[in-house]
Ligand SMILES: [Zn+2]
């Protein structure tokens with residue numbers, strides 16, 4: 169076992185991050201040490217990388233230096249003395265919400281919204297490294313059939329799955345409007361399609377992402393930044409005049425919220441996942457919720473661990489193919505390229521996956537080429 173490892177570290181409260189040699193984390197009795205096979209860049213990592221007001225307030229200067237990253241797939245190489253659930257050799261991913269197991273939410277099956285939540289890669293060192301330490305309580309054992317570049321994105325894919333299925337899972341044969349075209353919205357399109365949503369409206373801005381949305385199964389791509397189509401009217405016209413049974417807001421803009429509540433049919437479900445860009449944010453409370461008899465469902469995280477079981481089944485069965493959403497693969501040391509492509513506007517990327525190990529990177533690249541040739545053959 170080496171003593172040092174390479175990691176992407178936020179050292180100073182300024183934009184960027186450094187590629188440093190640091191000590192391999194020492195694990196606590198309830199933790200495991202994971203050798204990272206793949207790790208992916210989340211919007212949260214981009215906030216921290218840019219060091220915007222959110223990360224300044226959330227992490228603050230005093231918690232630096234910190235290793236970024238929280239979406240991960242890897243192998244357990246060491247287990248603490250109290251660890252029971254996982255063992256050395258297990259191929260795992262991690263739920264990023266670390267609950268306290270004591271508050272009312274934790275005691276009533278809502279650990280994902282624990283009152284004392286700490287978040288992997290935000291409140292402690294993360295996974296943009298060769299190794300990382302994680303409490304066994306949030307380890308999730310993967311199916312070996314799921315490749316690391318897919319296993320690492322189960323955390324955001326879990327957000328999408330929970331958002332699509334909601335609390336009642338009643339989506340089959342329904343129609344759904346998904347507002348936003350960032351990776352989680354694109355995952356949501358795929359999940360909705362596989363779970364039997366029969367008409368999917370995708371409201372987005374960028375051609376690159378809208379094209380992925382079409383490949384994931386969106387029936388009606390609608391541009392948020394074009395005025396040639398009245399989006400609310402379009403949804404009405406394609407739902408027998410009722411509106412969407414379910415609206416997922418994954419954008420959070422005033423326009424998304426305004427149109428989202430208007431598109432929603434009476435008695436429908438409005439799922440709030442997008443973080444509002446202005447807060448408090450005005451909505452038409454009476455017409456959008458009260459008189460509509462709407463159900464509003466906020467999503468923060470994934471249902472632990474119901475969502476994880478479903479995500480594993482969707483991926484391992486091959487029913488859900490997320491290949492189109494995974495747009496870029498890089499060795500971890502080229503993380504700057506990954507962040508650059510994530511921050512590019514108009515968007516030219518969806519999900520970016522990083523590999524600390526050159527061998528894992530090579531294998532993922534080879535799988536990619538194989539998928540491309542076989543999909544080209546399928547036409
Ligand atoms: Zn994430």
Ligand SMILES: [Zn+2]
Nearest residue numbers: 268271274282
């Ligand atoms: Zn708790």
